[in-house]
Amino acid sequence: MGDDPHRPRRTKKEPVSLCLPMGLDEADMQRLDQIIGRRRRIKRDQSLYRMGDRFDMLYAIRLGHFKTYQVNSNGSQQITGFQMAGELLGMDAIGTSRHQCEAVALEDSEVCEIPFSQLEELFQDMPVLLRQFHRIMSKEISREQGVMLTLNSMSAQQKLAAFLVNLSSRYATRGYSASRFQLRMTREEIGNYLGLAVESVSRLLSNLKKNGVIDVSHRDLELLDLPTLRSIALGADPCS
Structure with a gap:
């Protein structure tokens, strides 16, 4: 993908380490880097995954933006969130092993695939990574819940x-x-x-x-x- 003049510009130098900054030291970052799979490009309006798809990957957004939505009983879409570079997609499926929503690219985007089974193995050896992952999940859940609860009364x-x-x-x-x-x-x-x-x-x-x-x-x-x-x-x- 070429440079997009309309992309938000960073106000500080972009880290060159990984698709997903985790606040780890260099040695641990290298171990995490080893399990991250291919970079996958998703065209605008293309689905990254669909409701009911089997869960085996988390996706770190490297470039671009996504929306997630569910389909109501009447067949209409209800958008549940918008995601941007530096955020994770797929956490909705960790508990059920099936995706609970559909993720669609809002523009030509790129994600890094993170095999969840290998990530779980790393958690056993790297408690710092597990804590960081829990922190990311907690912040994301709190943010989404806070937004939805607040919007209802606004x-x-x-x-x-x-x-x-x-x-x-x-x-x-x-x-x-x-x-x-x-x-x-x-x-x-x-x-x-x-x-x-x-x-x-x-x-x-x-x-x-x-x-x-x-x-x-x-x-x-x-x-x-x-x-x-x-x-x-x-x-x-x-x-x-």
Whole structure:
């Protein structure tokens, strides 16, 4: 994949070690590196795995973005999350050995395959790795649960503000700009995830732009006033 001028730019040097930084020393990183399998490229709109597929791999996103979704009883999709480089896919299947959702690339992406059986063997010899993995799982579960519980009690404006603040924080954690990035998901997908009509998403983005909180053009987004955006997410209404 060639360089994409719209990809978020790192604000610090990208680590050259692995697809998934784990905070390990060099020797342990080398052992982990040995079990990581091929780098797999996933084209835009292609599925990495589907609901019900047998679980044998975790996937560390090296490049690109994904969405995960489940299919409701009426056959419609319900998006359950958006994932970006530096995050893990497939943890939903650890307990059942079957994937509970479908993961689809939002753009041309690349993942590193991590055979879970070999990872479990490493856990026995490397308690530090096991602790780090538990920490990653705990943070991911807490983040998803926190987002879903919070969104249920929010107004439409709060939901969108919280969504943008969450994206900003995750990009910053991974060394990207916290204020300038491109929305890899469509307005429809954002609305599906937040439980909002696409018209509401477009209207709310326009209102935030009108009030100088953000600047948005198609999918290019700049957070001009992150403190105000955070205040909106917490229930303040400075844009009224």
